[in-house]
Amino acid sequence: MHSQFGSTSAYWLANKATDEFYHGTESLLAYFWESCWEELTKCMIAPQQRTALHVYLQYLHDFTLNFSTLKFDRETVFEMHFRILNDAKIPFSMSYPDFKAVEECASCGSCRACRHLKEYEETVAHHLEQAMRTIEHAAFHLLVHNKTFLNDFNMYLAEKLQDNLPRLGDLYPEDFTEVLKLRTPKFWPLWLERALVYREQGRCAVCGRDVSGIMNLKSKYVVGYLVPLSANGNNDPTNLQVLCLHCGREQSERLRQSNWRKRLFAGFSGGPHKTLK
Numbered sequence: 428m429h430s431q432f433g434s435t436s437a438y439w440l441a442n443k444a445t446d447e448f449y450h451g452t453e454s455l456l457a458y459f460w461e462s463c464w465e466e467l468t469k470c471m472i473a474p475q476q477r478t479a480l481h482v483y484l485q486y487l488h489d490f491t492l493n494f495s496t497l498k499f500d501r502e503t504v505f506e507m508h509f510r511i512l513n514d515a516k517i518p519f520s521m522s523y524p525d526f527k528a529v530e531e532c533a534s535c536g537s538c539r540a541c542r543h544l545k546e547y548e549e550t551v552a553h554h555l556e557q558a559m560r561t562i563e564h565a566a567f568h569l570l571v572h573n574k575t576f577l578n579d580f581n582m583y584l585a586e587k588l589q590d591n592l593p594r595l596g597d598l599y600p601e602d603f604t605e606v607l608k609l610r611t612p613k614f615w616p617l618w619l620e621r622a623l624v625y626r627e628q629g630r631c632a633v634c635g636r637d638v639s640g641i642m643n644l645k646s647k648y649v650v651g652y653l654v655p656l657s658a659n660g661n662n663d664p665t666n667l668q669v670l671c672l673h674c675g676r677e678q679s680e681r682l683r684q685s686n687w688r689k690r691l692f693a694g695f696s697g698g699p700h701k702t703l704k
C-alpha cells in the first residue's frame with residue numbers, strides 16, 4: 428500500500444506543500460481557501476478520509492501543472508506528465524514520441540510521428556488524474572508525521588473559519604454551537620481511530636505511553652485536538668491525535684480553566700467526554 432514512498436514526485440510535492448505554506452505567496456493560500464472552502468468546511472465539520480491536507484495537496488498539484496502548461500513548451504510539459512505516471516507506477520509501454528519528426532513536418536497532424544504523438548498524449552492524459560491522486564496520497568503520508576506543520580496548517584484553517592463566521596454558522600447551523608464553535612462529532616469513526624493510533628505507533632502523542640493495548644490490555648485512549656475547538660479548531664484528521672487517559676484529562680482540564688468564564692456564560696455542555704474508551 429505504501430510502495431509509492433520512494434517516489435520523487437511525492438517528495439517534491441510534500442516539500443512544495445511546506446515551502447508554499449511558509450515561504451510562498453499569500454495569494455496562493457488565499458486562493459486555496461476561496462476555491463476549496465466548501466470541501467474544506469466539510470472536512471472541518473466531520474472527519475473525512477480525504478482530509479483537508481489532501482485537498483491542499485491536490486490544489487497545489489493542479490495549480491503547478493496548469494501553470495507549467497502555460498509556461499513551458501509542449502515537450503517539457505509532456506516530460507513532466509510522463510514522470511508523474513512513472514512515479515505513480517502506472518504501467519506504460521508505448522515508445523517515446525519523435526518530437527524532432529513532428530517539428531520537421533510542422534505538426535501536419537497526419538504523418539506517422541504526429542499520429543503517434545497524439546495517441547501518446549491521449550494515453551498519458553487518460554492516466555494522469557489517477558497518477559496525481561496516488562502521488563498526493565504518498566505526499567500526505569510523508570507530511571502526516573510533521574506535527575509542527577499540521578499544527579500550523581490547522582491554525583491557518585482556524586483563521587479562515589474565524590474570518591468566515593457567522594456565514595458558515597448560517598450555512599451549517601447543526602454543526603456549530605451557539606457561540607459559533609464547531610461541535611465534536613457524536614462518535615469518531617473506527618478507521619479514524621485506527622489511523623491515529625497507527626500514526627503514533629500505538630503511543631500517546633504527548634507522553635508516549637502505550638495506548639495500543641499490546642503492552643497493557645487495559646490501556647485506553649481519547650481523541651484530542653492540536654488546535655482546540657474553542658480556538659476555532661476543527662475535526663479534520665490532521666487536527667486530531669490520540670492521547671492516553673491521563674494526558675487527555677490534563678488537556679481538557681487546561682481548556683476548562685482557560686475557558687471557564689466563557690463556558691459559564693455559554694452553558695457548560697457537561698457529561699463525560701464522548702470519546703472515552
Ligand SMILES: [Zn+2]
Pocket residue numbers: 528529532533534535536537538539540541542
Ligand atoms: Zn506530421
Ligand SMILES: [Zn+2]
Pocket residue numbers: 631632633634635636670671672673674675
Ligand atoms: Zn499521555
